[in-house]
Amino acid sequence: MKHLSERLLVVGFVSSTFLIALLFFILPHHRFSELENRYLQAAPQLTWDNLISKKFAEETESFITDHFPFRDKWLWVKSTSEQARLQQENNGIYQGKDGYLFEKFLEPDYKKVQRYAESVNQFASNHPTVKMTFMLAPTSIGIYPERLPWLAPSYSQKKVNQFIEESMQNDLNFMNGINILEQHATEPVYYRTDHHWTTFGAYLAYVAYAEQQGWQPFSLKDFSIKTVSNSFLGSYHTRSQFTGLTPDTIQTYTPLNPVHTEMYIADTDQTVTSMYDESFLAKKDQYSYFLGGVHALMKLTTALDPQQIAQEKLLVIKDSYAHNVLPFLTNHVPEIHVIDLRFYNGDIGVYLSENDIKDVLFLFNTATFVEDAALLKLN
Helix, strand or coil: CCCHHHHHHHHHHHHHHHHHHHHHCCCCCCEECCCCEEEEECCCCCCCCHHCCHHHHHHHHHHHHHHHCCCHHHHHHHHHHHHCCCCEEEEEEECCCHCCCCCCCCCHHHHHHHHHHHHHHHHHHCCCCCEEEEEEEHHHHHCCCHCCCCCCCCCHHHHHHHHHHCCCCCCEEEEHHHHHHHHCCCCCCCCCCCCCHHHHHHHHHHHHHHHHCCCCCHHHHHEEEEEEEEEECCCHHHHHHHCCCCCCCCCCCCCCCCCEEEEEEEEEEEEEECCECCCHHHHHHHHHCCCCCCCCEEEEEEEEEEEEECCCCEEEEEHHHHHHHHHHHHHCCCEEEEEECCCCCCCCHHHHHHHCEEEEEEEEEHHHHCCCCHHHHHH
């Protein structure tokens, strides 16, 4: 009887392994995960360079993990079981106080952070006639640390931002987002379930940048504020799959004297007549309502009254924190070029020269800055 049960166990294990492997090859491999709101690992390329650098092995592991059969269902099961155990962390997301979710932020590799800062410095040094500003926004964990679960491990983003600020050269204007947002910490400057700041948080960043540039920013009373969604469950919810959360709201700030902006998307060679894509409000990734999501290169052209023009051109080098800031900037600059370094592979110095751009705004969040090597593309 003992031998029979052992055989059945072995047969069951081998059969299950074979079935999972079979399903892995039979089931379609999707490029984008709606549930996790991210692109999944593509099939790895087998080359000598990839083998030697271990890139092939790393990408193979990510490919198998991302395309494991019924991955979405397993994520839900894991999250449900964690909550049943009163666990307040799942997939790197904490369930905090007041309905807020937070992404775990631990001490970064300061050598890497230094390299990224030096890349920005080198870019500024290479273009001394271009006025450059770097705005570094904290994520919500940097503004609301008191809302974390008790004893949840976390590293101070204030220390990281200060280190980056001290690493930047004096000829580059550095704007610490913590200083901008801290005084408004009692207000809804971040979504509870997403990693981005709210439109109000973006408005505060716009006001700070406008004042730094010497512009006259619009006041809140100059906008019509409209709620376009009451059902937004963002990226933190997507990753954690915590249940029983109150959805966020998404708002737009439309000037009482509206201006018309056309948006050219170089990726698709397409021109659209709005900075807002309402189709995303019916999807999981509702934040992509702003600008229609991530694009490598865009150009925003606005028909401004000459008296409204604060400067002729601006290049914004950014992550997605800029998406709900850019509509505010179009009220002052008729031509705004937008580059996402994660997807743009052109020579940015050449782009500056060809388009005669004399002002650059870098806008990144702290969590992206410390992890994303794309900043090394600047030079």
